[in-house]
Amino acid sequence: MDHQRTIATISTALEHTGGIQAMFLSGSHATGLADTYSDIDFVMVAEAGATDAVSALWRDAVAQTGEIVLWWDRTTVPVLINAITADWTRTDVIILKPDQMGHQTQAGLKPLFDHKELHRTLAKAPSPAQPNAKKLRYQIEEFIRILGLLHLAVGRAEYINGVLGVFHLRAALVELMIEETSAPNRGGILHLNRLITDEQKAVLTGMPAPVPDRDSMIAAHLAYAAAFLPRARMRAQALGMEWPERFEEVTWARLGKTLSIECPYDRD
Structure with missing residues (x-):
């Protein structure tokens, strides 16, 4: 029917x-x-x-x-x-x-x-959604926390479960991109095409696949960090939100000590 x-x-x-x-x-x-x-x-x-x-x-x-x-x-x-x-x-x-x-x-x-x-x-229309600095702060801190767990997954060779971290990082990036566009009528999970720009789509489709081996998992985490964190910094600055600088600093220090990897973007 x-x-x-x-x-x-x-x-x-x-x-x-x-x-x-x-x-x-x-x-x-x-x-x-x-x-x-x-x-x-x-x-x-x-x-x-x-x-x-x-x-x-x-x-x-x-x-x-x-x-x-x-x-x-x-x-x-x-x-x-x-x-x-x-x-x-x-x-x-x-x-x-x-x-x-x-x-x-x-x-x-x-x-x-x-x-x-x-x-x-009823009211004719909902009030325009306002930027939510508290929500953004949580999203950024959660992204950094999951990124930091990479050294645990690699240390335990938990590559099958470890790729779940990549999916969490991807979800955070998608959510940030939708907030960047302020698209109305967001709809359900399978409506992403009309919510983000062609530039944003190109970034997402260029991300590496979550393959469950050591090198691929590390590469994927770094790629998402390079895509998410600079965008999130710009968003935080626009909202006047203080960046969790110390948390990010110690996270990269831990990843550097345990996995010999460096921050993939210019934090300045």
Whole structure:
């Protein structure tokens, strides 16, 4: 079943159900950024909130769109239900009480039905995200900490698990690049292409692979350090954030003593 039919089927199934006040699309289907590969995000407003009875109503509605092969019912977030049907259509719903709608905005929701006209009571758009120096400080310190663990992984010859450090460093670099672009509507994890620039993509695609041997693991850590740390310094300077200079200094000193490697960028 295509997305529009899925949306219409679920909406029709619940529109005249007692206790269900409104149904909205959220995520990419609300902002006009959806494609064939998008999941379908809903926000449902129920008088009773995310009860077992409301969950059962939602399951019955989703089942009308196809065989349910995965059902996560309020397992990670107490108001969130995730489902996948046999054709791999993914539907997520957040079930809220009317008084829990305060964090929603008109720009982030597309009404399917709205019996109480809740949509017009919402703020038109979210406040612009502000740079977060505290978050950046943590990201930088965590990057340096993981970089410093390289000497443990090499010392123990833990190359299979050691490459996990490369994935953590890569994730930190990607997050920093997204923050550099301040891209709105970030979406899910598989929306990176529209969030970063061609220059940033070239940096990421040029990174070495996380191969589980000593030389490759060291080379990958150094490559990510050379890509991340100068960018992070510029970002920190722009936000007026103090750089963890001493932490980075002793980390490079430790890596130099144990692995005979040097900082791959000009720290001045």
